[in-house]
Amino acid sequence: MISPIFNDNFRKKFHELLTWRRDVRRFRTDPVDETILDDCLQMACQGPSVGNSQPWRFVRIQNSERRDKLTDYFKAENKKALSDFDGEEAALYARLKLSGLQEAPVQISVFADINTDIGKGLGSKTMPETKIYSVIAAIQILWLALRSHDIGLGWVSILPPEKMAGLLDVDTNWVFVGHLCIGHPEEQADTPELVKEGWQERLPMDRFLLQR
Amino acid sequence: MISPIFNDNFRKKFHELLTWRRDVRRFRTDPVDETILDDCLQMACQGPSVGNSQPWRFVRIQNSERRDKLTDYFKAENKKALSDFDGEEAALYARLKLSGLQEAPVQISVFADINTDIGKGLGSKTMPETKIYSVIAAIQILWLALRSHDIGLGWVSILPPEKMAGLLDVDTNWVFVGHLCIGHPEEQADTPELVKEGWQERLPMDRFLLQR
Numbered sequence: 001m002i003s004p005i006f007n008d009n010f011r012k013k014f015h016e017l018l019t020w021r022r023d024v025r026r027f028r029t030d031p032v033d034e035t036i037l038d039d040c041l042q043m044a045c046q047g048p049s050v051g052n053s054q055p056w057r058f059v060r061i062q063n064s065e066r067r068d069k070l071t072d073y074f075k076a077e078n079k080k081a082l083s084d085f086d087g088e089e090a091a092l093y094a095r096l097k098l099s100g101l102q103e104a105p106v107q108i109s110v111f112a113d114i115n116t117d118i119g120k121g122l123g124s125k126t127m128p129e130t131k132i133y134s135v136i137a138a139i140q141i142l143w144l145a146l147r148s149h150d151i152g153l154g155w156v157s158i159l160p161p162e163k164m165a166g167l168l169d170v171d172t173n174w175v176f177v178g179h180l181c182i183g184h185p186e187e188q189a190d191t192p193e194l195v196k197e198g199w200q201e202r203l204p205m206d207r208f209l210l211q212r
Numbered sequence: 213m214i215s216p217i218f219n220d221n222f223r224k225k226f227h228e229l230l231t232w233r234r235d236v237r238r239f240r241t242d243p244v245d246e247t248i249l250d251d252c253l254q255m256a257c258q259g260p261s262v263g264n265s266q267p268w269r270f271v272r273i274q275n276s277e278r279r280d281k282l283t284d285y286f287k288a289e290n291k292k293a294l295s296d297f298d299g300e301e302a303a304l305y306a307r308l309k310l311s312g313l314q315e316a317p318v319q320i321s322v323f324a325d326i327n328t329d330i331g332k333g334l335g336s337k338t339m340p341e342t343k344i345y346s347v348i349a350a351i352q353i354l355w356l357a358l359r360s361h362d363i364g365l366g367w368v369s370i371l372p373p374e375k376m377a378g379l380l381d382v383d384t385n386w387v388f389v390g391h392l393c394i395g396h397p398e399e400q401a402d403t404p405e406l407v408k409e410g411w412q413e414r415l416p417m418d419r420f421l422l423q424r
Contacts, residue, residue, distance in 0.1 A: 003400035004228040006360045014226065014360055016216040018258045018353060038417075045417040046230045047352070050369055052404055052412040059422045066424060081337040089332065098335070119412045120301065123310070123369050125293040129344075130369045133390070136348035140259070141230060144356075148218045148226055157262055157335050157342045168424045178345070188215035192264055200264040200331045205250075205257040210271045212278060212380045 017144055019190050024152030025097045027104040027183035036149050037106060037182070044142035049134035051122030055114060056138045059168050061107040069167055070159065070179065071101045077158045092199060099156045104181035109164060110139060111174035135177050142180075152185035229356055232402050236364030237309045239316040239395035248361050249318060249394070256354035261346035263334030267326060268350045271380050273319040281379055282371065282391070283313045289370045304411060311368045316393035321376060322351060323386035347389050354392075364397035 041058060049055060061067055078098060085093045101107070112135040114128065124130045143153045156179040164176035194200050253270060261267060273279055290310060297305045313319070324347040326340065336342045355365045368391040376388035406412050 001402050003232060003362075003402075004225070006225065006229065006362070010222070010225045011360050013216070013218065013222045014229070014357070015255060017218065017226070018255050018357075020215060021258075021260070023260050041421060042417045043227060043230050045414075045420060046233075048233070048235050048355070048367065052406040052414070054415055054420065056420050057422065058420055059424055061424055063424060077338045081334075084333065084337060093334065096334075118415065119406070121296065122293075122305065122308075122406070122411065125296060126289045126371060127369045127373055127390075130390070132341075133344075133348045136345045137352040140349040140352040143260070145226070145230075148223050150215075150218070155260065157339045159338060161339055168422075170422065170424075178339075178342070190213050190215075194264040194331070194334070199334065202257075202264070203266055203330065205254045208257060208266065208268055208270055209253060210269065210380075210382065212271050212273055212275060212382075 017147055020188055021144060021147045022152065022189050022192060024154040024185045025100050025193065026186040027100040027152065027181065028186060029103050029105060030184060031105045032151055032183055036151065040142055040145040043145045044138040047134065047138035047141045050124045050130040051119030053116055053119030053124065053131055053134065055112045055116050055131045056135045057111040057113050057174055059109045059111065059170055061109065066167060067101065067107055073159050073163060074099055074101055074156060077160060081158060092197060096197060098158060100154045100181035100183065101156065104154065104183035106182035108180045108182065109168055110135060110177045110180060111170060112177050113171070113174050115173055132175055132177060139178065139180065146182060152183060154181040156181060229359055232400055233356060233359045234364065234401050234404060236366040236397045237312050237405065238398040239312040239364065239393065240398060241315050241317060242396060243317045244363055244395055248363065252354055252357040255357045256350040259346065259350040259353045262336045262342040263331030265328055265331030265336065265343055265346065267324045267328050267343045268347045269323040269325050269386055271321045271323065271382055273321065273380070278379060279313065279319055285371050285375060286311055286313055286368060289372060293370060304409065308409060310370060312366045312393035312395065313368065316366065316395035318394035320392045320394065321380055322347060322389045322392060323382060324389050325383070325386050327385055344387055344389060351390065351392065358394060362396070364395060366393040368393060
């Protein structure tokens with residue numbers, strides 16, 4: 001196979017894809033095309049993984065009782081998180097919509113199978129956490145692939161990791177990484193909601209780059 | 213701003229980008245265009261982060277003594293890792309090239325500032341590890357952005373995390389996430405080296421997708 005050519009036009013669109021990728025919390029409830037979802041999950045599985053260990057485990061929640069339980073977990077954890085803030089910050093925090101657990105038509109919890117035999121442990125002896133990192137890379141690719149189809153993804157991290165394998169009846173040695181709400185966004189945006197709401201600005205890259 | 217349109221042509225090229233993104237270990241030594249590198253790091257900083265905490269810290273290693281020390285660390289850890297394998301597997305492992313620490317012109321260690329005030333802790337109370345996950349997402353974007361310019365990235369995870377902040381004279385509370393070798397690859401490829409070498413095949417996505 002001959003290596004493809006990526007030109008300025010492609011790079012410009014790719015940059016737009018990054019600029020218009022949001023952590024979506026406001027979803028329409030109409031379904032997502034299953035073929036597109038499948039294609040995007042396939043692309044996620046093309047992501048890099050330490051020793052080619054492919055430790056990503058996608059658990060799609062179809063059962064509405066499980067989804068309700070997840071919503072209960074989220075509410076309980078979010079209440080605890082709110083108690084960290086006072087005054088105006090608490091008021092703003094309480095106003096923020098932080099999940100699409102009830103609206104988004106597709107709900108996928110993601111785990112890392114850190115004990116997988118796949119890849120024979122290559123590259124992860126010194127830093128076993130790289131198995132989890134591989135799963136994050138796959139999620140990031142899924143996020144961009146979905147966005148290229150105008151589909152939004154919202155990552156819910158306000159959930160109790162220790163309860164997730166039990167709720168979803170999966171191997172209790174799997175590490176819960178995050179829960180993804182997927183669906184058509186109410187609107188597309190180029191600015192994060194936390195920036196719009198005045199919670200936290202984006203800072204320039206040179207602040208995060210050091211020379212040694 | 214009006215949301216951009218992503219068409220089939222863009223999606224096809226984006227899929228090619230994923231297919232031809234490799235964990236590169238064989239680099240040419242000629243320099244990378246600094247403007248392109250800068251642009252790609254900017255794009256990485258457009259990645260999602262929990263509570264918009266922007267916890268990514270990129271530490272570019274310019275000092276050759278530090279690079280040599282890093283190579284020593286890698287060799288020591290890799291020797292330990294090799295001792296996990298026997299017979300044919302050990303012989304194959306020993307043959308694999310697992311880093312471009314000496315050849316790649318750009319060397320960047322990446323850390324997560326897990327105690328940053330940026331974002332006021334929103335979203336990371338229940339799962340503090342999401343700060344680290346945000347850094348992984350940024351690295352994945354950097355990887356793809358560089359590939360769109362035909363530049364390769366190789367992630368070295370065979371390094372002692374506890375020694376990295378000291379070696380690079382950064383905040384010892386930062387979590388070392390990974391070391392990136394960046395440069396022009398000797399060749400572009402659509403197949404991972406671990407697949408070519410017979411270490412580990414890619415497995416189909418449906419094996420990693422569960423319904424609950």
